Amino acid sequence: MVFSFIFLSSLLKHFEEILSTGASIQTWLNEQRIWMMKSVTAYTLGSLDAILKCTMNNFALHQMGRLNFQASTMILAPIVSLIILNMVSFIGGAARIFIEGSWNETFGQVFLSLHILMVNYPVLRKGKGRVPTSATPLPLVTTNFLVCFGHMDLKC
Template sequence: MSISSIYAIGFILYGIVPQVCFLKGIPVFPKVTDPWFAVFAFLYVATQIQHLIEVISGDGSVSMWWDEQRIWILKSVTSLFAMTEAVKKWFGLNKKKFNLSNKAIDTDKEKIKKYEQGRFDFQGAALYMSPMVVLLIVNTICFFGGLWRLFNTRDIEDMFGQLFLVSYVMAFSYPIFEGIITMKSKSG
């Protein structure tokens, strides 16, 4: 089992708890005017800048950095569910069978077009995408519900950290939204 699944637990909690608290109006992070907010902001910005510098110094680009951030989130979320499947298999509780499939791009012009545009192709990935889609649905509900509550109560100072976090998750999730909306089933 991978060590990724251990930090994925905290990652998933961090992807749900602040957002649900945002929806309910419960502040999790310090107020913007509180000096401790600067600590949270500095740590976040510093880690993002460090990663961006690492990517650019390795002949990468800003879009590559953005994609790495997105893939890290996807890997983190799915690794916990993969560990759960491994434990279930170990105890003989796993009923799901995995078949190997060709991940190379074949002559399907639509797949080639999606690849060239950098868009997600969900074909054959339903089991791995379901945890991400569940988190996406929770975050979407919390985002719009929290915004509605925020417009009515006008407590942006208390809720800015959570608004930023849920907005950040929504920005990363755009390709998944796009993939779900444009997904076509093979049956028609």
């Protein structure tokens, strides 16, 4: 409960700050996406953090309320991996809730996966400015490895 309260309080405080400056809800969502992309990329490629700060400005061009995801595969791979992993986690967790009825044990995990998917939904959009198809094979392999490794780890 404490961690949920802190998480929601942080989101609401940021939301309040955005609205008090006269910006829109779309701006708040875009800032949440940018924050998540930068943090996932920075943790994955921690030694390249200084380079990524320069690259991020070109990576997420904010044009008319939309983000442009035309960037190198190395920068897009961590966020696409995160989205795929959370899709698998959300589907598995939701199935577990309905099949086993383990609502109390898995609700927080399913809620967090759903939140990450909702914030990053525009990354998966179609059309101009979307993540290129060439940026998905590496994240698919990485996510498959993580899911298989996690499954083996749980079996032991």
